[in-house]
Amino acid sequence: MFKQIKDLAGGEMYLISSLFIFMVFFILVGVYLIKMNKQHINNMSQLPIEDQENQINEYEIH
Secondary structure, eight states: OHHHHHTOOHHHHHHHHHHHHHHHHHHHHHHHHHHSOHHHHHHHHHHHHHHHHHHHHHHHHO
């Protein structure tokens, strides 16, 4: 497999470089998500639910 990659012409190098950039980006995003504060993730996941509950309560009060 590596022999085929080593013997590529110029055009295929763009394909390999774009695949490499794609992989590096998603590895970095994965590392960022793993290191992210779990409490922050939990708070952000509850925001749409809390917002909808607040709107329902506001309509009931008025």
